Amino acid sequence: MLTRDDCLALDAADPLAKKRNEFSMPEGVIYLDGNSLGVPPKAALERLRHTAETEWGVGLIRSWNDAGWMDLPQTLGAKLARLMGVGTDEVLAVDTVTINLFKLAGALLGRTPGGIAAEQGEFPTDNHVMEGLSRFTGAHMHRVPPGTRPKDLPEGVTVFIKSGVHYRSAEIADFEGYEREAAQRGIAIIWDLSHATGLVDLKLKDWGAKYAVGCGYKFLSGGPGAPAFLYCDAGENGVLEHPIPGWLGHKRPFGFEDAYEPDSSIVRWRTSSPPILGLAALDGAVSVYDDVDMAEVEAKAQKLGDLFIERANALGLQIACAGVGQRRGGHVVISHDDGYAIVQALIARNIIGDFREPDIMRFGFNPLYNGYTEVFDAGLALAEVIETRQWDQPQFTAKKAVT
Amino acid sequence: MLTRDDCLALDAADPLAKKRNEFSMPEGVIYLDGNSLGVPPKAALERLRHTAETEWGVGLIRSWNDAGWMDLPQTLGAKLARLMGVGTDEVLAVDTVTINLFKLAGALLGRTPGGIAAEQGEFPTDNHVMEGLSRFTGAHMHRVPPGTRPKDLPEGVTVFIKSGVHYRSAEIADFEGYEREAAQRGIAIIWDLSHATGLVDLKLKDWGAKYAVGCGYKFLSGGPGAPAFLYCDAGENGVLEHPIPGWLGHKRPFGFEDAYEPDSSIVRWRTSSPPILGLAALDGAVSVYDDVDMAEVEAKAQKLGDLFIERANALGLQIACAGVGQRRGGHVVISHDDGYAIVQALIARNIIGDFREPDIMRFGFNPLYNGYTEVFDAGLALAEVIETRQWDQPQFTAKKAVT
Numbered sequence: 001m002l003t004r005d006d007c008l009a010l011d012a013a014d015p016l017a018k019k020r021n022e023f024s025m026p027e028g029v030i031y032l033d034g035n036s037l038g039v040p041p042k043a044a045l046e047r048l049r050h051t052a053e054t055e056w057g058v059g060l061i062r063s064w065n066d067a068g069w070m071d072l073p074q075t076l077g078a079k080l081a082r083l084m085g086v087g088t089d090e091v092l093a094v095d096t097v098t099i100n101l102f103k104l105a106g107a108l109l110g111r112t113p114g115g116i117a118a119e120q121g122e123f124p125t126d127n128h129v130m131e132g133l134s135r136f137t138g139a140h141m142h143r144v145p146p147g148t149r150p151k152d153l154p155e156g157v158t159v160f161i162k163s164g165v166h167y168r169s170a171e172i173a174d175f176e177g178y179e180r181e182a183a184q185r186g187i188a189i190i191w192d193l194s195h196a197t198g199l200v201d202l203k204l205k206d207w208g209a210k211y212a213v214g215c216g217y218k219f220l221s222g223g224p225g226a227p228a229f230l231y232c233d234a235g236e237n238g239v240l241e242h243p244i245p246g247w248l249g250h251k252r253p254f255g256f257e258d259a260y261e262p263d264s265s266i267v268r269w270r271t272s273s274p275p276i277l278g279l280a281a282l283d284g285a286v287s288v289y290d291d292v293d294m295a296e297v298e299a300k301a302q303k304l305g306d307l308f309i310e311r312a313n314a315l316g317l318q319i320a321c322a323g324v325g326q327r328r329g330g331h332v333v334i335s336h337d338d339g340y341a342i343v344q345a346l347i348a349r350n351i352i353g354d355f356r357e358p359d360i361m362r363f364g365f366n367p368l369y370n371g372y373t374e375v376f377d378a379g380l381a382l383a384e385v386i387e388t389r390q391w392d393q394p395q396f397t398a399k400k401a402v403t
Numbered sequence: 404m405l406t407r408d409d410c411l412a413l414d415a416a417d418p419l420a421k422k423r424n425e426f427s428m429p430e431g432v433i434y435l436d437g438n439s440l441g442v443p444p445k446a447a448l449e450r451l452r453h454t455a456e457t458e459w460g461v462g463l464i465r466s467w468n469d470a471g472w473m474d475l476p477q478t479l480g481a482k483l484a485r486l487m488g489v490g491t492d493e494v495l496a497v498d499t500v501t502i503n504l505f506k507l508a509g510a511l512l513g514r515t516p517g518g519i520a521a522e523q524g525e526f527p528t529d530n531h532v533m534e535g536l537s538r539f540t541g542a543h544m545h546r547v548p549p550g551t552r553p554k555d556l557p558e559g560v561t562v563f564i565k566s567g568v569h570y571r572s573a574e575i576a577d578f579e580g581y582e583r584e585a586a587q588r589g590i591a592i593i594w595d596l597s598h599a600t601g602l603v604d605l606k607l608k609d610w611g612a613k614y615a616v617g618c619g620y621k622f623l624s625g626g627p628g629a630p631a632f633l634y635c636d637a638g639e640n641g642v643l644e645h646p647i648p649g650w651l652g653h654k655r656p657f658g659f660e661d662a663y664e665p666d667s668s669i670v671r672w673r674t675s676s677p678p679i680l681g682l683a684a685l686d687g688a689v690s691v692y693d694d695v696d697m698a699e700v701e702a703k704a705q706k707l708g709d710l711f712i713e714r715a716n717a718l719g720l721q722i723a724c725a726g727v728g729q730r731r732g733g734h735v736v737i738s739h740d741d742g743y744a745i746v747q748a749l750i751a752r753n754i755i756g757d758f759r760e761p762d763i764m765r766f767g768f769n770p771l772y773n774g775y776t777e778v779f780d781a782g783l784a785l786a787e788v789i790e791t792r793q794w795d796q797p798q799f800t801a802k803k804a805v806t
Contacts, residue, residue, distance in 0.1 A: 026460065026461045026463070029463070036464055037459075037463060037464045037467075039460075040455065045455055048451070048455055049452065052443065052452075052684070056440075057429065058429045060434060060436065060442065060755065061436045061440045061757065064440075069627055069628075095499070096498070096649075096675030098674040098675040099502055099647060099675070102646075102647050106539065110539070122661070124650040124653065125651075125674075127661045128649055128652075128663040129648060129674075131662070132645070132663070136539075136646040137539070215676070217676065223455065223680050224458075224459055224466070224676070225680070226678070241538075242535070243535050243539040244502060244505050246499075247528035247531055248528075250531065256759060256760055258523055258524065258525075258527070258530045259534070260531040260534050271502060271528075271532075272499030272502070272618075272628075273620065273627070273628040275628040275629070275630070276627035277451065277626050277627065277680045278681050279628075281680055356659060
């Protein structure tokens with residue numbers, strides 16, 4: 001197991017270590033929940049303040065043109081595209097994950113009627129919105145066992161929802177293999193990249209992926225409830241018609257026509273007026289990635305996770321994700337009957353992770369602001385909490401709503 | 404016609420005049436476009452800054468509970484409810500106008516299959532999203548002539564979309580009469596209150612209205628692309644199932660279950676994680692209304708409009724909305740073949756209105772920050788621009804994208 005000195009040396013040699021200074025990190029906290037809500041990049045806060053106080057406060061309505069508000073869903077989308085390995089005209093920052101899943105799946109079912117498939121234990125909203133779409137369209141909804149590959153999906157499935165990184169297990173999907181199998185069967189996969197974007201070195205275009213959604217508030221650190229994004233392959237943008245057409249997806253939005261005529265580009269996926277304050281924060285946040293190599297980010301996330309898992313292994317804890325040296329997303333999952341209380345005891349020490357029912361603790365590592373030494377220190381704290389059963393106190397065991 | 408001294412006296416006697424100081428109004432501008440994007444209330448900017456820098460920046464993930472983020476769609480909804488004359492448990496700040504129209508109309512059609520009706524010339528997104536819903540469900544879409552009353556709608560219509568204040572004509576709908584006729588025929592009206600909330604003295608419950616949507620960025624001054632809201636009568640909340648179920652509308656969102664079970668309250672209309680930055684700004688903005696009588700707001704808006712129309716009448720301009728002394732929404736509409744250039748010439752004088760194709764100029768009056776004297780001065784400027792044909796210059800006539 002690495003020593004604290006080893007970790008200090010790793011931090012000193014880490015090319016990403018300098019990025020931490022670009023975040024507004026509160027004093028005295030070891031923050032291991034960037035997989036749920038990222039720490040604010042200073043650029044996000046500055047951009048937000050400028051947008052609110054100057055663009056809105058002084059420019060007022062003129063800023064729709066003069067400050068680039070009207071095109072922000074596309075210009076921000078182009079920046080997100082680089083993190084996903086797709087074309088700059090193929091991504092839009094728009095709506096939410098739930099809404100975008102509905103739009104994409106609804107459009108795909110409209111073109112190729114058939115069934116919908118999602119894994120049991122997939123992130124709930126993905127399952128719920130497909131259930132709603134199924135009820136609404138009559139398309140059959142298949143809840144398939146976790147890990148079911150496209151080649152093994154039931155007959156008749158035409159749309160398959162799949163997380164790029166699973167929110168519980170942190171498993172990174174076999175994007176390329178899944179796409180190969182899906183292509184052979186005429187199945188469209190919609191990837192949910194909520195836990196993947198800004199962390200995994202994504203090469204969607206190389207892998208043959210055509211459709212994806214994701215949120216902006218986890219590793220992208222775009223702020224609480226940040227706008228989501230939608231990726232649609234350029235070849236499909238002029239073809240797919242989604243079920244929730246809005247005026248800003250019209251070919252001539254300011255023609256104010258009754259009949260809808262979709263724009264022929266990614267713009268057709270727009271609906272109502274874009275949430276400029278949220279987009280501004282996310283746009284500032286994404287600028288942190290300008291000089292970052294995503295392969296380095298993913299590799300460091302795994303090393304930070306390995307470090308934490310080694311400590312957990314030494315404590316005899318049950319690891320519920322890929323182990324040391326194995327590929328996984330940006331969080332480590334430990335299963336424990338008293339997981340809730342353990343997370344609370346760590347939070348009381350200003351070490352912040354999260355808990356998911358019924359028994360999993362998640363600790364997320366954002367390579368842009370988390371370092372080896374602090375993860376080492378978090379591991380030591382975990383050891384103390386476990387070994388002294390410090391978590392076994394009423395203030396930690398009494399449950400309140402968690403997010 | 405009132406003199407400038409008359410206007411000074413009106414401002415001095417105006418109980419709402421003191422509210423102007425609660426807005427961050429830029430120097431040297433007469434802003435007559437609050438019907439499109441309101442001026443920031445100081446409380447909105449302060450609340451936004453606190454939410455970003457302290458709640459997000461310091462509280463981080465803990466703020467979902469500790470800062471009330473998780474319940475913000477409901478707590479803000481309760482404040483909006485007062486402005487609409489409905490119960491505090493009947494409004495949610497959520498998604499966008501387009502999405503909320505889809506959710507409400509989809510849920511209503513799910514319960515009572517039938518046709519959809521919307522007026523020709525209704526705000527485009529209302530028409531477009533109903534067209535999408537029609538294509539998606541097979542429900543027939545009727546585009547009825549403007550002013551068609553519920554009693555005159557075609558047979559078989561079960562859902563009717565109608566603006567509370569029309570975006571072009573500024574006509575305030577006959578809410579109560581429409582609801583009476585609709586009830587007799589079993590038609591559900593979904594009111595689009597985008598141009599009404601924060602301006603019209605709404606008494607939806609008294610009028611029998613059960614469903615409404617609206618945006619937060621016009622008279623409510625919640626910021627560019629501010630979150631929208633959804634009103635659903637409490638008696639219907641436990642019954643209607645909308646087509647886009649998301650995890651935060653689940654009865655037990657943190658149970659992370661595969662199967663969707665809707666919450667039995669207004670919460671079931673929630674979908675994905677709420678856009679906290681946008682909600683915070685809107686929440687701050689709405690606080691400006693805490694000590695305001697909406698009847699006074701609506702009455703003053705009409706007087707400000709009257710003042711401007713009197714000037715336009717004197718110039719021989721064509722008024723395309725209700726005239727002096729007649730009830731109308733918060734904006735005045737003047738039709739002119741060179742409307743675009745005239746609006747540009749006024750903007751060059753820091754008098755900001757907007758233009759809508761093909762030929763209408765809109766001047767909006769927000770009684771919380773617009774005063775009689777500045778509207779008088781804007782009228783004088785309009786007279787100069789018209790009488791000297793000042794608008795007839797290339798820098799004003801050359802069109803660019805407008806919002």
